[in-house]
Amino acid sequence: SALADTDRPRSGPEVVAHRGASADAPENTLAAADEALVQRADAVEVDVQRTADGHLVLVHDATLARTTDVARVFPTRALAPVGAFTLAELRRLDAGSWFSPASAGERIPTLGEFADRLRGRADLLVELKDPARYPGVEKEVAYEVDGRRGVVVQSFDHDVMRSFAEAAPDVPAGWLFDGRPTAAQLDDAAAHGVTQINPSFEVVDAALVAEVAARGMQTGTYTVDAPDDMRRIADTGVDRIITDRPAVLRTVLAG
Template identity: 45%
Template sequence: MHAGTATATASVATAALMGVGMLLMSAPGAPLPDAPAARAAVQRADPARHPARHPAGAVARAPRVYAHRGASAYAPENTLVAADRADALGFAWVENDVQLTRDGVPVVLHDTGLKRTTNAEEVFPDRAPWAVKDFTAAEISRLDAGSWFGARYAGTRVPTLRRFLERLGRNRQNLLLELKSPETYPGIERATLAVLDEEGWLDRAHVRDRLVVQSFGAGSLRRVHALRPDVVTGFLGAPAPAELPAYAGFADQINPSRSGLSGGYVAAVHALKGPHGKKLQVNPWVVDDAASARKVNAMGVDGIITDAPDVVRAATKG
């Protein structure tokens, strides 16, 4: 997904009772203690501003925060440095983008071209338009993927998916993996699943709690679901409400752009169950400022995908 226009269980679950003047926090992964009397008092005092958004007895939780391309507001996107930065900030969920090289190696890179975030034009001046699919993994490994972001990151490399998974494993982080432009890379689903399997990411614990595969390509997600029905999947986009039941057959999440998102749409998604028998989730992207984070949180979203995870965490805690 574009930063400019843009399961897994929660790794760090905190929540705030909306409208109440104090912040209540829980241990990671545990539900918050509820305060129905206090909340009801606030709602009675001003029901227009403080509607009863949650059913009686329900527990309000903060949304899961996904570090988009790593903590990409603070380090070069889709690199090991960005994953480490998200870890240092305390975020367990990292989003990345996967593409295939000319020799079929899954690499972690957003653009289908190499110009914006690497020095490919300088290293390979005669290889325009510098498409990822036209370069081998060995050639891409020579590129500087950090200097564009800042001199201190000079020499940062484009990681293979295998190296990225190794780093997440070391950090004990989880992965929201996007299959990028699957129409450009026939076989990307099988190749990506193969690496995930080889690195131990398709065992029961990872599939249940630590991995989501998403894509803008509905056909690509259907292939993933056919190959590995146990894997949690997310569709990137906002299908019309009438089309949502069809997507619920192969997607566990509907992850739209925050632009135009409404509480009504979130409710329409939540009314359906996905292929694993659980309520469909909604995780909008890319939400980088506090006001937008609070706005989508008030709609009842399940998670937020952001370049600045610390900003979103602070905004949605209370």
């Protein structure tokens, strides 16, 4: 399996914690990784960007404004892009207080730290977030995750994913889609060794899951947080569901 570390007998889809268990802990932090493990996620999804001095860090947005206290620590740079900061600068930011007082002091983790936290306990789904901003980032992520078990790398940028596949042919790869993938896109993905087709849940139905499976690939989908949607999506036969609420999804799947 592509997700070898936590292979287990299973019926129904894998549970993937979106940015960690991000309904209950600050997204893309080690606290969100720990909460995902408590909520029995099979895997954790994160968003990777690159610092000015070349470190791979986990942040979703283009800026730090929503998820840190950047406006207090660096008042003149509150809306600067993530990639304009060094790792040492990012480490000064509080990535938890925006979420809740109890999360104060959480720091932005590196990809390596986050992967170490999960190692052997849950798989890791790494999204290259807007990789066109970071030329060559796919090769750096390839280097970081090559040899780690239970890691999958995905992006909406399929050109960059083609480059990733050349750099790391043995690392399972996913293509993200906003809308419903066309047959031509599925053929293209299969020809490039893609293992996961990961569209937005609104476009997922049993016919799409079958089209993907007919080409030897799996279907995952994001971001499914309402129990009614969880039930409908699980019934399509998808291989994994990405959710902010792993514990809720577990309950729905058990029911």
